[in-house]
Amino acid sequence: MDSIKETILEVVYSVLPLTIVITVLQFTLIWLPMEVFIQFLIGVIFVGVGLILFLLGVNIGLQPVGELIGSALSKTKKIWLIVLFGVIVGVVVTIAEPDVRVLSSQVDQVSGGDIPKSILILAVALGVGIFVGLAMLRIIYNFSIVYILTIGYGLIFLLAAFTPAAYVPISFDSGGVTTGPLTVPFILALGVGVATVLRGKTASSDGFGLIALASIGPVLSVLILGVIYG
Structure with a gap:
């Protein structure tokens, strides 16, 4: 109550x-x-x-389901299963995210259909899924998030130099909309569940940073989309 x-x-x-x-x-x-x-x-x-x-x-x-799923996956000790499920969850949750659909509709309208809604949603979802899987690997092998963020944003700035200017703001907005009310709770809960089993008392520090990593994926994927379509 x-x-x-x-x-x-x-x-x-x-x-x-x-x-x-x-x-x-x-x-x-x-x-x-x-x-x-x-x-x-x-x-x-x-x-x-x-x-x-x-x-x-x-x-x-x-939130409870996400945390329980993360804990159950970690107990299997199968790294490929944890990473695969992280990718699948990232893709599915992003497709269901209302903010992503709003952005895709606006972009489709402004671009006159040059950037189809379905392609943009799929690109953003794949970007989030891949980087959620990478975040699972970070938790498992205890990589430093600083190095991953540095490499990720280095790639973003490199790709931005070869992408048509119109795609750059869209890519960064794509990263922002993935931090919506549906994606954040589930991905955070999943990460905390995995970290709780694998890292014990350090679950709080290992669980956080997932959203920062997940936000890099859609920026990169939309920039790549810009290189292809541009």
């Missing part, structure tokens, strides 16, 4: 400031048609209810 109350308050604190600001602007500066403003208020209610249900689902279902 306490978790439900905390979730409701969290959503209210998130949505209320924006609602207040737009309401003040409505009656001082912008003066939108009243039917549009009423639609906005109805939309705020729908967003609030949807976020409450979504966050409750994440807390009750996604």
